[in-house]
Amino acid sequence: MKDSILQWENLKYRICKTSNWEKVREWMKFFLLIGEYIDKKDKINMYISCLDEFYPALFIAKGVIDSNLSSIECKLRDYDINNDLKIGDNVTYLVGKEDGKDIWKKAVVINIYNDENAVKKEWNPYVELKFEKKKKNEFNHKIPRTIWSKKLRISSNYKSTAGSVVKMNKEIDGYFKDKYSKQVLNHIQGTNKKQINIIGLKVQKEWESYNEFLEFLEDNIKYKISDFIFANDSQYSISNVNFIKTINSKSAMENNIPTVVVGDNSALTLSKLKTGKNIILA
Known part of the structure; x- marks a missing residue:
């Protein structure tokens, strides 16, 4: 105190x-x-x-x-994503930029696991996501621990769009x-x-x-x-x-x-x- x-x-x-x-x-x-x-x-x-x-x-x-x-x-340092995330949860993921703006997409968590073949131990655990593409095609992507904080949002305020891309609300400033x-x-x-x-x-x-x-x-x-x-x-x-x-x-x-x-x-x-x-x- x-x-x-x-x-x-x-x-x-x-x-x-x-x-x-x-x-x-x-x-x-x-x-x-x-x-x-x-x-x-x-x-x-x-x-x-x-x-x-x-x-x-x-x-x-x-x-x-x-x-x-x-x-x-x-x-x-000791953050365990399993406390906040479980299989089946809906999340958003930063897939890239377009015209200087971040592009976020909706995804579903399908697995949280340790990869025994990971080149670096700090990459574990991985979060595997399922994305929906046009014409109902789907693809999976695994996310190493080292980029969770920058690209993965377990829960965030955003506006939904017609597709999988979402319009994220304002970032924190000030x-x-x-x-x-x-x-x-x-x-x-x-x-x-x-x-x-x-x-x-x-x-x-x-x-x-x-x-x-x-x-x-x-x-x-x-x-x-x-x-x-x-x-x-x-x-x-x-x-x-x-x-x-x-x-x-x-x-x-x-x-x-x-x-x-x-x-x-x-x-x-x-x-x-x-x-x-x-x-x-x-």
């Missing part, structure tokens, strides 16, 4: 482009630390009473996201791109995992309004809320925040990530949606 406190000593904010940058206040640091704390716990339930729930929820979400991304770098390594960036775009559940009817709309005036500055990186909060309906290639607005929400709860319930009404009406790691702000 000490390293995190020191990190956030450099975090500044302002609520108007013409105003001066100010260091984040103690209450902001508190909720950032709460976010990191709950991200690292296996199981926890916490109730926090506060006058305003929307700002605390925002800083908790940022704490969770920063904590999660900071830990990815250490885990990438804050994530400037702060984290290319390896981390490739991993989060390739796996597209949710990092936090936010339960509350008005939270997403409220945060979108904050995006109009609230800015952050961290190690000379200037960014806004939209640079680290990517909603379920994100126009980017990832969606890292799962917004649940009603009990009948189309977005399924993610059980293995932190959940923040925002407001008394949400705590009462959506209590069944809680997971193993919960914070209630009311």
Whole structure:
């Protein structure tokens, strides 16, 4: 936690482009630390009473996201694709470029295996994909571990087309791109995992309004809320925040990530949606 406190000593904010940058206040640091704390716990339930729930929820979400991304770098070397991918899954694969644009195609995983004849051990395991071509012809292609992060997307936001080619949503830029390594960036775009559940009817709309005036500055990186909060309906290639607005929400709860319930009404009406790691702000 000490390293995190020191990190956030450099975090500044302002609520108007013409105003001066100010260091984040103690209450902001508190909720950032709460976010990191709950991200690292296996199981926890916490109730926090506060006058305003929307700002605390925002800083908790940022704490969770920063904590999660900071830990990815250490885990990438031992990353096991079998935890995120299984035979039969639909994926997208970068097949090349055309007019300077990346060409991604839909494919199906038909095998994940170690090739005993591989020239280099680090190429294992391989992922074998099945692509559909025109006139219903099919062909298979095996992908070595060394290029997964650059070319294989286990889950990503894209627009389907008539054929096998897909139009990928915007790539991540700004804050994530400037702060984290290319390896981390490739991993989060390739796996597209949710990092936090936010339960509350008005939270997403409220945060979108904050995006109009609230800015952050961290190690000379200037960014806004939209640079680290990517909603379920994100126009980017990832969606890292799962917004649940009603009990009948189309977005399924993610059980293995932190959940923040925002407001008394949400705590009462959506209590069944809680997971193993919960914070209630009311």
